[in-house]
Amino acid sequence: MRDPQDVKAAVRALWGRARNEPGFVRTVRSAAAATLAYVVAVRLSDEPAPLTAPLTALLVVQVTLYSTLTTGIRRVTAVVVGVLIAVGFSVLVGLTWWSLGLIILASLVIGHAVRVSEFVPEVAISAMLVLGVSRVTDTAWDRVLETVIGALVGLLFNFVFAPPVWTRTAGDALEDLARRMRRLLLRIGEELSSATPVEDARARLQEARDLDHDIADVDAALRQAEESLRFNPRVREGLLNRVVLRTGLDTLEICTVVLRVLARTFTDLAHGRAADGAREGKDLFPPEAGRAVESMLGHVADALVSFAVLVTTPVSESAQAAEERLTAELLAAARGRATVGRLLRESTRHDAEHWFLYGALLTEVDRILAELDLEHRSQRLLEELDRNAREQRERSPRLTRLRTRAAHLRRRRRRPSPAVPAPRPRPAGTGGPDAGTRPAPGERAETGRGEG
Structure with missing residues (x-):
């Protein structure tokens, strides 16, 4: 039998290599975020099996926080645009072979126009799924809600459990x-x-x-x-x-x-x-x-x-x-x-x-x-x-001005206050209990007239 210490050392070394592999880290994080998104969607959505939420979280969670944020925005934008296209077509025409081809063409063109990158097909998919049901409005709202839940869970997951720096x-x-x-x-x-x-x-x-x-x-x-x-x-x-x-x-x-x-x-x-x-x-x-x-x-x-x-x-x-x-x-x-x-x-x-x-x-x-x-x-x-x-x-002139003003305010707060000058002593012979202190303006004026 192998020594348990050797087994622990081998497992520890294997885990150390795996945690430094971007593919392994993304796999574990995506699985955890998708499961959490499904649990949240079951409580908030009316659908019996809201699988769009874990699917969105699975696509949104990336290796880095920046890519997760940009991917989430593009994913939500693609779904919302597709739903809006389906709602508009449902008002004008029904589901026929020519309307299906027209909605796919329009979705792909608009997807490229709104710059959702790899989620351009998602615009057409969302439009087709919503248009193919009898209750277009309810289905559209449910799909948008599940997508938003999946994207938010993916983003919050990356904010709470920040991905490693590579x-x-x-x-x-x-x-x-x-x-x-x-x-x-x-x-x-x-x-x-x-x-x-x-x-x-x-x-x-x-x-x-x-x-x-x-x-x-x-x-x-x-x-x-x-x-x-x-x-x-x-x-x-x-x-x-x-x-x-x-x-x-x-x-x-x-x-x-x-x-x-x-x-x-x-x-x-x-x-x-x-x-x-x-x-x-x-x-x-x-x-x-x-x-x-x-x-x-x-x-x-x-x-x-x-x-x-x-x-x-x-x-x-x-x-x-x-x-x-x-x-x-x-x-x-x-x-x-x-x-x-x-x-x-x-x-x-x-x-x-x-x-x-x-x-x-x-x-x-x-x-x-x-x-x-x-x-x-x-x-x-x-x-x-x-x-x-x-x-x-x-690129961001307003943000630059705000940062400059904030830095200026911080420097002013850190700057030490000017020292208060020591009072000048009164001339000898003026006497009084307040000798050595600065007289009031009125007192100085009366003293001057008396001496004159």
Whole structure:
């Protein structure tokens, strides 16, 4: 028999992996919300089996709160529009073959006009179901009520049990992409220490081209993470998190394109060696230059992973450590690039045929290092934050003015009140029990006239 502790550990590990899968989370949440919607609809609706409510909740509850809200609005809009179309047709015509075709056509056209997206067929379905019964008004009201119940239950379910934030999943996908790029660079560097056949160089080029599919997968995970940050009560700085992840993916995407060009450069070098019969079977670079290029590519590969870790690290202490590692790797890569440039310039004195490919190699490494530079990243973040703030102001000017006024009022409340100046002492000789205090205006005037 297996040890119970091992079984518990296996179950705990399986649950930990399952709860991080969007499909599993959506399945459990949708089932719970649909059941709850049916219980509520049975108490509020006159229908004996109000299945429209759990169906709506099943369609409304999504992986993220933002998608749940938008889906619920579109779903309710589609049902209401379909019911209104059916009520209008029931007043004018009955249910015949030509009226059925006309109502389907009208429903689909109006569904596209009101922009209910994937729920365009729902407009026609609602219209047909309502038009096909004898009591059109009662059925129409029941269907709208059940749809509203299902949508509200789905929305409240997501508000009470807020869905998880999928930034960790997007961050893992981003780091996996950086590690695949690192492995490719290391394989290219290892092949430089021996005679590289053209077939191997072309295989590395194909791997670099396949990274485009990985970019698409990371982009899908990042879009889901961005939606999970919107309207989520667990998140305070959703815009900053979205911008950090999105700009990180943009940087890695640019580096992927440059890496593909870099692999093409090595392929051209290998092809040039193979085309020259006297040099066929020789290394792509002189021995010392080849070792320097391999070391440089290793530092560039490590810098890519350090950059991805920096982008996806939320804790300040860990981010500081990741930033230090990235700075060290960039500095080492820059030094290696300088060494490679010097060695390649010396090698062109004896072998000037491929000088343009050597220059292309150095240019591509410079581009990757420039994209990973911390100052460049800081400037990119500031530009992206300014652009999002400007778009928000243009999209919602009234809300922006309200936020500005609220922030101004908060600053005024937090501002300390001005200190009250100390009273000036009265001149010597005025005496009196109130000596040292400020006299009343009338008293000052009478004293002045008496002295005069």
